[in-house]
Amino acid sequence: MPRCLNLTRAGEYAIAALSRLALEADGAAGAPVPVEELAALQGLPRDFLAKILGRCARAGLVRTKKGKDGGVSLARRPEDIPLLDVIQACEGSYRRDACVFYASRPCDGPECVVYCPLRREEEGLRSALGRRTLAEMSRALGVHPDARGAARKGEAPWKAC
Amino acid sequence: MPRCLNLTRAGEYAIAALSRLALEADGAAGAPVPVEELAALQGLPRDFLAKILGRCARAGLVRTKKGKDGGVSLARRPEDIPLLDVIQACEGSYRRDACVFYASRPCDGPECVVYCPLRREEEGLRSALGRRTLAEMSRALGVHPDARGAARKGEAPWKAC
Numbered sequence: 035m036p037r038c039l040n041l042t043r044a045g046e047y048a049i050a051a052l053s054r055l056a057l058e059a060d061g062a063a064g065a066p067v068p069v070e071e072l073a074a075l076q077g078l079p080r081d082f083l084a085k086i087l088g089r090c091a092r093a094g095l096v097r098t099k100k101g102k103d104g105g106v107s108l109a110r111r112p113e114d115i116p117l118l119d120v121i122q123a124c125e126g127s128y129r130r131d132a133c134v135f136y137a138s139r140p141c142d143g144p145e146c147v148v149y150c151p152l153r154r155e156e157e158g159l160r161s162a163l164g165r166r167t168l169a170e171m172s173r174a175l176g177v178h179p180d181a182r183g184a185a186r187k188g189e190a191p192w193k194a195c
Numbered sequence: 196m197p198r199c200l201n202l203t204r205a206g207e208y209a210i211a212a213l214s215r216l217a218l219e220a221d222g223a224a225g226a227p228v229p230v231e232e233l234a235a236l237q238g239l240p241r242d243f244l245a246k247i248l249g250r251c252a253r254a255g256l257v258r259t260k261k262g263k264d265g266g267v268s269l270a271r272r273p274e275d276i277p278l279l280d281v282i283q284a285c286e287g288s289y290r291r292d293a294c295v296f297y298a299s300r301p302c303d304g305p306e307c308v309v310y311c312p313l314r315r316e317e318e319g320l321r322s323a324l325g326r327r328t329l330a331e332m333s334r335a336l337g338v339h340p341d342a343r344g345a346a347r348k349g350e351a352p353w354k355a356c
Contacts (some may be wrong), residue, residue, distance in 0.1 A: 038290050038291040038317040038318075038320070038321060039200065039201065039291075039317050039320070040200065040201035040202070040203075040286075040289075041201070042201075043298070046295060046298065047298070049295060049296075050295060050296045050297070053296065054296075056252075076296065076297065077297055077298070077299055078300055084327075095280075095342070106225075117312070117313060125201075128199055128201075129199050130199040134207060134210060134211060134238065134332075134337075135211045135214065135215075135237065135336050135339055135341070135342065136211070136231050136238055136339075136341050137207065137208070137211075137238070137239075138238055139341065143231075147338060147339075147340070148335045148336070148338055148339045149335075150331075150332060150335035151278070151327045151331045151332060151335065152210060152278060152324075152327070152332065155320060155323045155324060155327060156199035157199075158319075158323065159199070159200070159316060159319070159320045160199055161208060161318060162316045162319065163313075166312045166313070166316060168343070170311075170312045171295075171311060171312060171313065174296075174309045174310075174311035174312065175296050175309070176309075176311055177307045177308060178296055178297075178308075179308070180296070180297050180300065181296065
């Protein structure tokens with residue numbers, strides 16, 4: 035399935051899952067959400083999600099708590115987590131490192147005498163993803179038709195933490 | 196090697212090769228450049244380049260001519276070839292088709308009540324790549340240190356068409 039930006043599923047699932055954590059926490063530091071519950075809320079495969087969340091934990095984006103009341107929660111406020119950080123935690127550096135014209139040559143970026151149009155647009159996207167935050171994504175998720183039908187509080191079939 | 200935009204090598208090689216054709220043609224309809232020569236000029240693998248050029252030909256971006264004086268040339272003026280067309284010719288549709296939040300749901304794009312920030316940035320990039328053309332890329336290539344050292348006219352070791 036082609037994707038604009040060509041994000042892998044890891045990057046997309048991370049954004050969906052962390053947006054959900056932000057929505058559940060309602061802007062504050064939320065109680066941990068069990069991975070099973072998070073997976074069910076967003077329709078994500080549980081084991082793959084756990085792996086992705088491990089990458090996010092290593093990048094300092096989420097905290098995980100083991101045990102009966104354990105789960106995962108955001109390590110920072112949603113407005114302090116840029117989408118770029120989430121993407122890079124899961125997909126590695128999201129920066130051009132080879133020249134567009136000569137693949138064997140490194141890209142010198144803005145220092146390059148060429149600084150070609152493609153590189154400029156990539157940098158524009160990178161900057162934009164560095165400004166956009168999980169807080170914005172959680173607000174978008176909050177008005178999503180599917181999210182509203184699967185609100186955690188009240189009707190969830192699983193035990194809330 | 197991670198790449199911003201995560202373009203595959205096919206998309207990048209196509210942009211490099213077609214930028215070179217634009218540079219060689221110097222804004223006009225140029226004589227065909229043999230694929231071997233184009234590959235050597237940009238340091239690209241010949242067979243893979245031929246495959247990529249086949250995709251570009253099917254997309255109406257280049258013309259190929261067989262025979263002794265054959266080769267490949269741009270089918271339109273460089274200023275009439277958006278980078279997005281080159282990328283899509285080689286990589287397929289560069290448009291989001293699944294919801295960021297729920298992968299099993301299609302993305303409704305600007306019609307969606309959510310129209311999330313990630314989708315907006317993707318669309319911004321897509322629009323920008325639709326405006327940027329091969330003419331801009333060929334001007335950038337024209338001042339590239341490596342390109343200047345490998346100018347086709349005069350010092351090329353291969354027979355010009």
